[in-house]
Amino acid sequence: MSLFIMDFDGCLANEDRTDIHPDFIPILNDLRQRGHFVVLATGRRPHAVPKSIPPFFDGVVMANGAAVHSGDQRIYRSLTEKQVMTVAAKLEQLNQNYYVDYPDRTVARYLRGSSEEVLPNRRYDFRRIISLRLALRSLRDTASFLTLATTMRLSVLAWPRFDQEIVLELLPFGVTKFSGVQQCIKLLGIKKSQHIVAIGDGLNDLPSFLSADIAIGVGELDPAVQAVVHWRATTPDELANWLGKYGRETTK
Structure with a gap:
């Protein structure tokens, strides 16, 4: 077998x-x-x-x-409320777009370069967030997020994209x-x-x-x-x- x-x-x-x-x-x-x-x-x-x-x-x-x-x-496997809010605070400080993944849908938070309405933080369903995704152009910001992910005990997938951005996917630890x-x-x-x-x-x-x-x-x-x-x-x-x-x- x-x-x-x-x-x-x-x-x-x-x-x-x-x-x-x-x-x-x-x-x-x-x-x-x-x-x-x-x-x-x-x-x-x-x-x-x-x-x-x-x-x-x-x-x-x-x-x-x-x-x-x-x-x-x-x-x-879900991210904790503390993990989500810590990462979200950093992203919003940088005015960085990102995606919040639930099992049944993905919610985009557009903070720059879009006419989409910004979704309030408190609308998160913290019990069901399975990953956060973002794309960064700055190596400095990428290194900062990798350090943050380590501190917050998150698993990270990273890969380059054709438009010179680095995509990060933040997942529950392990x-x-x-x-x-x-x-x-x-x-x-x-x-x-x-x-x-x-x-x-x-x-x-x-x-x-x-x-x-x-x-x-x-x-x-x-x-x-x-x-x-x-x-x-x-x-x-x-x-x-x-x-x-x-x-x-x-x-x-």
Whole structure:
């Protein structure tokens, strides 16, 4: 039996990223029929995952590990009120736009360069905030927020964007895609897996890659990711061919 951890965007998604590519649907069904467990692990928030996708998986890890769904079971990791208000105060001091993520929606706080109404702080539902996201241009501000995140015991994902901004995602302490997978394993009652196969294309997949027996990168990879994967599928088609072959050669 193997546990497959699969990313969506850049790996299983169709061209417009609205659903699973048709080539993968029979493969996913075959893997599960052969006794393997298949878990989707994505950075998308729960409300941004199309409803047609979860039925093809034993569990779905979203928001980079802050949200886990398996059947009717739900687990959400939330930021504390102190964490949110401390970060928000710093952002508003800098007049910095940011996003507040809930399981069912994302609320934008526009503080500059927008005609959107600024939402009052006190409208936050602190029990349900799973992440905060922002984009910074200043390296000094980025370093300041990384220091603040460490002080506030937050997990941080950071990556550059094409417009020279650095995107930061602030998550509850210890949250990663793989921590979400571990929660999913408990929900599914998996006691032992002979192999973990992790498939992804980004820095947020590193914890899964480092914990996997087989780590597969897809497409163009960051050097840090390239250094830890065992094999790189240059295209989703190449990945589909490998998965189909693996499924035929392995059973429960």
